[in-house]
Amino acid sequence: xxxxxxxxxxxxxxxxxxxxxxxxxxxxxxxxxxxxxxxxxxxxxxxxxxxxxxxxxxxxxxxxxxxxxxxxxxxxxxxxxxxxxxxxxxxxxxxxxxxxxxxxxxxxxxxxxxxxxxxxxxxxxxxxxxxxxxxxxxxxxxxxxxxxxxxxxxxxxxxxxxxxxxxxxxxxxxxxxxxxxxxxxxxxxxxxxxxxxxxxxxxxxxxxxxxxxxxxxxxxxxxxxxxxxxxxxxxxxxxxxxxxxxxxxxxxxxxxxxxxxxxxxxxxxxxxxxxxxxxxxxxxxxxxxxxxxxxxxxxxxxxxxxxxxxxxxxxxxxxxxxxxxxxxxxxxxxx
Numbered sequence: 424x425x426x427x428x429x430x431x432x433x434x435x436x437x438x439x440x441x442x443x444x445x446x447x448x449x450x451x452x453x454x455x456x457x458x459x460x461x462x463x464x465x466x467x468x469x470x471x472x473x474x475x476x477x478x479x480x481x482x483x484x485x486x487x488x489x490x491x492x493x494x495x496x497x498x499x500x501x502x503x504x505x506x507x508x509x510x511x512x513x514x515x516x517x518x519x520x521x522x523x524x525x526x527x528x529x530x531x532x533x534x535x536x537x538x539x540x541x542x543x544x545x546x547x548x549x550x551x552x553x554x555x556x557x558x559x560x561x562x563x564x565x566x567x568x569x570x571x572x573x574x575x576x577x578x579x580x581x582x583x584x585x586x587x588x589x590x591x592x593x594x595x596x597x598x599x600x601x602x603x604x605x606x607x608x609x610x611x612x613x614x615x616x617x618x619x620x621x622x623x624x625x626x627x628x629x630x631x632x633x634x635x636x637x638x639x640x641x642x643x644x645x646x647x648x649x650x651x652x653x654x655x656x657x658x659x660x661x662x663x664x665x666x667x668x669x670x671x672x673x674x675x676x677x678x679x680x681x682x683x684x685x686x687x688x689x690x691x692x693x694x695x696x697x698x699x700x701x702x703x704x705x706x707x708x709x710x711x712x713x714x715x716x717x718x719x720x721x722x723x724x725x726x727x728x729x730x731x732x733x734x735x736x737x738x739x740x741x742x743x744x745x746x747x748x749x750x751x752x753x754x755x756x757x758x
Contacts, residue, residue, distance in 0.1 A: 433462040434646055440497040440506035443471040444582040446604050450632055451510045453607075454530075457650055470506050472496050494635070498524055501637050508643065509635040513628030513659055514601075516635070518667040527636035528647035532655040533603035535630035535680065537563060537623040539616040540590060540605070541597035546616045547571055554596035557589065561697055563599045565676035566623045569699025583608065599623070603630040624678035624693050627662035631655055654683055657717040664721025665692045669728065674744045675737050679724070686711050692724040694733040697740070703731040 437458060441451035448471060455467045473496075494516060497509040501524065513529065520526070544550050547567065556571075557579030558564050564576045579586055579595065583604050590598050597615075605613055634650070636643040662679035669677060676697055681690040687710045695702040705727035709720045725733075 434465050434642075436466040436468070437508060437643075437646075438468045438470050438506045440470045440472060440500040440509040442497070443473055444584075446583050446608060447510070447512075449607050450512065454508070454510050454632070454634060454650070457530075458646075461649055462646070470500060472500065498635070501635065507636070507640075508647075511633050511635060512601075512604075513631040513633040514626045516628065516633055518627075518663050520635070523638050524635055525638040525644070526633045527640075527644045528634045528651040529656045529659060530632040530634070530650055531652040532631045532658070534606055534617075535625045536602050536620065537566075537618040537625065538600050538602040538605055538614040539597060539618060540587070540600055540613050541615050542591065544597055544615070547574070547597070547618075550574055550596055555594070557586065557595040557598040559586075560599070560626070561674070561676040562626055562678050562695075563623065565695040565697050565699045565702070567599070567699070568697070569695065569702055570622075572699070583610075587613065601629055620680050620682070620691065624691055625680045627666045627677075627679040628659045629680075631659050657688060657712055657714065658682065660714060661688060661690050661712075661717040661721040661724075664718045665690070665725045665728075668722055668725035669694065669733055670737055670741070675740050677737075679721070681717075681720075684708075688712050688717060688720065690720050690724050692728055694728055694736050696736055701736065703728050703733050703736070705731070 439451045439455060441447050448469065451469045455469060458465060458467050494509070494511055497506070498521060500506040501509055508527070539547055547570070550556070550571070552573040553575055555575045555577055556567055557577055558567070559579050567574055567576050577595070579589065579598055581589070583600065586598055586600065589595060602614060602617055605611055634647055636647070658681035661681045665679035666677055669675070676695045678693040679690070681688055687708050689706065689708040691704070691706045693702060693704045705724045707720055707723045707727070709716050712720065
């Protein structure tokens with residue numbers, strides 16, 4: 424049966440694989456509701472799963488296998504036929520999908536920026552010297568260290584509720600989170616300051632949801648097509664092209680953010696050392712791009728960063744993390 428036939432024949436049932444965290448389940452439910460509106464007679468179920476990324480909380484992601492730890496179990500469910508779709512925060516999806524898998528749809532983006540969250544302080548600028556700032560991201564860590572070297576940045580793992588609980592019990596003076604997650608869970612009031620892209624350049628794909636399917640399921644791709652947002656897709660594909668070219672992973676403080684200004688797509692990329700002392704930046708734009716032009720835009724930005732020495736930074740960090748190995752000492756508060 425071809426995709427045109429599938430697009431007019433509604434599915435009888437679909438199963439969505441999702442992590443069990445509250446935010447991940449919200450995202451899966453968001454997709455489930457959207458599918459119900461499209462196909463009212465379809466029985467859409469959610470298969471909640473615990474991934475290795477959710478289980479390993481005493482080490483940073485860069486030391487235990489990277490962002491792929493959040494998606495491997497969900498991909499196994501797709502491969503085995505236990506699920507038809509997997510819903511991901513796109514920033515958690517590796518730049519190269521395993522053979523046999525594809526992104527069936529990318530939904531309209533929520534706020535892509537980072538958020539400053541603190542019970543007592545209005546902004547990073549207001550924090551006293553020595554204040555402890557928590558983040559799970561090397562990119563955010565480098566940003567804070569570059570702009571505020573007097574602050575004490577420490578690792579913060581766990582789901583959104585766990586991170587907020589650690590903040591509220593006084594382990595941190597402030598934490599940096601993705602604004603999108605807080606907004607999706609109705610926690611926008613916790614945001615004390617929104618860090619725009621000029622203050623903290625977002626990660627590739629931040630704020631966007633991707634729906635992964637098996638590559639051989641053209642029927643699923645056809646059914647998901649109405650959920651696909653083209654402008655978001657072109658933006659995040661340009662961003663992911665930067666990360667892909669530079670071997671981007673959670674081992675490297677790498678940012679890539681594309682935004683539309685009228686009919687032009689503007690892309691900024693940055694690579695830095697974790698201490699924030701060296702920051703490389705590049706920016707390019709293209710008018711009225713198609714997918715090929717968006718990918719070429721990402722390659723131009725990555726090439727500019729490479730000329731500035733980005734691969735030296737990437738290779739040094741990758742080598743350092745491999746030397747540390749998966750059994751490196753757990754990361755935690757400094758003594």
